[in-house]
Amino acid sequence: MREATSPLPHKIIGVAVIWNERGQILIDKRPAKGLLGGLWEFPGGKLEANETIKECIRREIREELAIEVEVGSHLITLEHAYTHFRVTLNVYHCRHLSGEPQPLECDEIRWVTLDEVEQFPFPKANEKIIAALKTTRTS
Numbered sequence: 508m509r510e511a512t513s514p515l516p517h518k519i520i521g522v523a524v525i526w527n528e529r530g531q532i533l534i535d536k537r538p539a540k541g542l543l544g545g546l547w548e549f550p551g552g553k554l555e556a557n558e559t560i561k562e563c564i565r566r567e568i569r570e571e572l573a574i575e576v577e578v579g580s581h582l583i584t585l586e587h588a589y590t591h592f593r594v595t596l597n598v599y600h601c602r603h604l605s606g607e608p609q610p611l612e613c614d615e616i617r618w619v620t621l622d623e624v625e626q627f628p629f630p631k632a633n634e635k636i637i638a639a640l641k642t643t644r645t646s
């Protein structure tokens with residue numbers, strides 16, 4: 508059992524909800540092998556030293572998808588504890604500017620509507636992101 512004195516590793520993540528001109532959002536499927544394998548997510552990744560969350564998101568989106576985005580308004584920041592680590596997800600709305608998304612670090616990419624997004628299996632932490640997205644639509 509994990510000692511109470513050794514906290515779970517903590518990852519700080521920048522996450523992008525990327526919108527296209529058709530009002531769809533981009534989701535990607537994590538590689539089948541590895542952490543949260545085969546689940547869908549919003550693109551993003553770990554914050555590096557000396558960068559802001561917005562810089563992190565722009566960098567991760569270039570690295571993972573080879574596209575340019577404009578990082579816009581903050582959607583939600585949430586904490587979630589998985590069994591072996593915990594994450595802080597800093598989620599921003601982004602606008603797709605240029606480039607055709609490439610699945611450079613994932614198995615698959617899709618543009619989906621907010622109604623379609625619920626058909627895809629996401630990690631537990633994503634429930635709050637999807638709920639927040641739905642709230643913004645009705646407000």
Ligand SMILES: Nc1nc2c([nH]c(=O)n2[C@H]2C[C@H](O)[C@@H](COP(=O)(O)OP(=O)(O)OP(=O)(O)O)O2)c(=O)[nH]1
Nearest residue numbers: 518520522542548549550551552553594630632633
């Ligand atoms: N990008 C992204 N990460 C998410 C989402 N939901 C969620 O729980 N996460 C978690 C999964 C990962 O632990 C972490 C993202 O980190 P990452 O993709 O850069 O790296 P990783 O932990 O998969 O792999 P590693 O580099 O630590 O080996 O945040 C989401 O919607 N998007």
Ligand SMILES: [Mg+2]
Nearest residue numbers: 550551552553
């Ligand atoms: Mg990532």
